[in-house]
Amino acid sequence: MKEVKIALFGCGNIGTGVYKLIRNNCIKIMDAEGVSIVIKKILVRDLSKKRYADIDESLFTNKIEDILLDKEIDIVAEFIGGESPAKEYILKALNHKKTVVTANKEVIAKHFEALQEAARQNEVGLYYEASVGGGMPxxxxxxxxxxxxxxxxxxxxxxxxxxxxxxxxxxxxxxxxxxxxxxxxxxxxxxxxxxxxxxxxxxxxxxxxxxxxxxxxxxxxxxxxxxxxxxxxxxxxxxxxxxxxxxxxxxxxxxxxxxxxxxxxxxxxxxxxxxxxxxxxxxxxxxxxxxxxxxxxxxGAGDMPTGSAIVSDIITASTNKHHYVKLVATPDEEIFEDNWLTEYYIRLSVFDKPGVLSKIAGIFAKYNVSITSVLQKARGDVTAPLIFVTHEAHEKAVLSAINEIKKCEYVNSVENLIRVEK
Ligand SMILES: NC(=O)c1ccc[n+]([C@@H]2O[C@H](COP(=O)([O-])OP(=O)(O)OC[C@H]3O[C@@H](n4cnc5c(N)ncnc54)[C@H](OP(=O)(O)O)[C@@H]3O)[C@@H](O)[C@H]2O)c1
Known part of the structure; x- marks a missing residue:
């Protein structure tokens, strides 16, 4: 039986969930995966805070060095959240040759390259299944x-x-x-x-x-x-x-x-x-x-579903012979399209006058935006809602049409614009 010693960074909702899951399912994990996961230390901010009663108090520390300098700890699982100090703590752990498992989408999204590079250079792993979709693998x-x-x-x-x-x-x-x-x-x-x-x-x-x-x-x-x-x-x-x-x-x-x-x-x-x-x-x-x-x-959230993804990463990290580090290309900025083609729902409040529909339809036509459906709703005192759904049109054309519609004398306001996806 392989024993792997880990540390937790954080013991809030997710940290407590991970603790419970490891304790509750340790026999199943040992039988099926051949790994015994031992939590050796838990980093928190406030040592005086009341914690889940089953956790041995001697595991808690508020000094990251207690974990970084402990050579027995191979894996650190981070659930502090936010960008800082989580990013610095993850980098420190990687640079102390510890594999990191994290639920932190902000840090992964913003610092993907730096973290991957640190993992590669230190020949350790970086796992982040819980960062997207909680328990969904x-x-x-x-x-x-x-x-x-x-x-x-x-x-x-x-x-x-x-x-x-x-x-x-x-x-x-x-x-x-x-x-x-x-x-x-x-x-x-x-x-x-x-x-x-x-x-x-x-x-x-x-x-x-x-x-x-x-x-x-x-x-x-x-x-x-x-x-x-x-x-x-x-x-x-x-x-x-x-x-x-x-x-x-x-x-x-x-x-x-x-x-x-x-x-x-x-x-x-x-x-x-x-x-x-x-x-x-x-x-x-x-x-x-x-x-x-x-x-x-x-x-997509919750202590146990998220814990499921995190403990899965811990098991994978402790049983993998080689850690997988994703290589991604850095594309030119020009590749990112901002003039996409899609359909649009547009809700206007218009003054209730004859000719309003044809006037607005004319503005859409000017920008090559064609209309699939129109809903005309019961009037208020002076205004009435008017709803359009367009055929596929370019974003910039629709926004230009809307700018002109806003200035039209028949239009009280543009109430909403929502894109349609099929
Ligand atoms: N909640 C969810 O359902 C969910 C789902 C998916 C992913 N996540 C991600 O999981 C992470 C944690 O979420 P959570 O809900 O468990 O947060 P939380 O309940 O606020 O717990 C945060 C933990 O981090 C500790 N901490 C904060 N700053 C610290 C510092 N500077 N040094 C040491 N420890 C520090 C806190 O210590 P103290 O206890 O001493 O204050 C606390 O134990 C976030 O990245 C979040 O986005 C959460």
Whole structure:
């Protein structure tokens, strides 16, 4: 039986979950994998904090050197979170010849090259299955099961908080702020939910997925990022009337000549596999040139699902003879497409006057944007909602048309623009 000694960086939600999982399933892991995982030290910030009672207090330290200088510790699992000091601690661990397992999407997304390089130079491993999709085994599937494919596209619901909010808004007809407050109370949203609701968390994860899927480094600043704060129950109701649902999608496409990467609220048809992904669940839908369509579905957060991915990485790291380090190309900036072709939902508030529809249709036509459907809704006192869904059109043409529509005397306001994906 191989015994592997590890240390944990952090003992909050995830660290405690990892501790419990290793303790609960140690016999199964020993029998099936031939590895006995021993947690030798746990780094925390505050030694006086009350911890999960089963953890031996003597394991805790607030000095990273206690772990870095312990030659018996081969693997460090990091769940401190955030960029700093997590990045510096991960680099220190790699430079002290310790393999690192991490759940930290921000650090992996922002510092992929530096961390890979440190792992390579020190001949240790860097594993980050839990950084995307919590318990869904998506990273290893891309590395070890889909290598034969040229992956053409990845579309994912990779932020559970926003999916929970949008699901509740759709199912209960409630407004964003109302559901967000409830999500905070129930622990589905952080006290400061900015990273989730503005799409930043999904952007980190898409940067990692697209980099691995396309073998080309996709930086977070290459990715268009829009959150869900402007989605209203009215948009969700019109989506339904038009045969769509609204999801925060992370989308990446590689045509080989160009890469398109974006995170934004999206209309998807009710018969799309991602439409059925409700509540805080995650899903990633991949198209490969040989495998065709694949979908991964599961819990994208939570101590035990995330712990499942982390302990799997620890087992893999301790049983691998050679650590796998991904090599990715650095593409020219020009390869990133910002004038993609897609369909659009556009909701206007217009003054209720004769000729308004033809005037707006004329502006769309001027920019070569053709219309698939129009919904004209009951009037208010002086204004009425007017909803358009376009055929496929270029992003820049649609934005130019919208700029002109905003200035049109018949138009009170442009209420929303949501991209449509099929
Ligand atoms: N929560 C999830 O469902 C989930 C899912 C997937 C990935 N992740 C990722 O997992 C990571 C951790 O999440 P979490 O929810 O477990 O966070 P958390 O509950 O806030 O725990 C953070 C832990 O890190 C320790 N820590 C913070 N700063 C430190 C420092 N400077 N030095 C030493 N220790 C420090 C804290 O110590 P004290 O306890 O002493 O304060 C705490 O134990 C994040 O990267 C997150 O993105 C989380």
């Amino acid at each position: 998506i990273i290893r599937a891309i590395h070890q099961s889909l290598q034969a494919n040229r992956i053409q596209s990845v579309m994912g619901i990779i932020n559970g908080t926003t999916n929970y909010i949008l699901s509740k808004m759709a199912e209960e007809g409630r407004e964003f702020e109302d559901v967000l407050s409830e999500a905070k109370e129930l622990g589905y949203a952080e006290p400061d939910p900015t990273a989730d609701i503005e799409g930043y968390d999904a952007r980190y994860k898409l940067s990692i997925l697209a980099t691995l899927c396309f073998n080309k480094r996709v930086q977070i600043n290459n990715i268009l990022c829009e959150g869900i704060t402007k989605i209203t129950s009215v948009d969700i109701q019109y989506a339904r009337e038009l045969g769509y649902g609204v999801k925060l999608l992370a989308i990446a496409k590689d045509t080989q000549n160009s890469i398109e990467v974006r995170v934004h609220p999206t209309f998807i048809p009710i018969n799309h596999p991602l439409y059925a992904v409700r509540d805080a669940f995650n899903a990633v839908y991949i198209k490969g040139d040989s495998v065709g369509e694949l979908m991964f579905y599961g819990r």
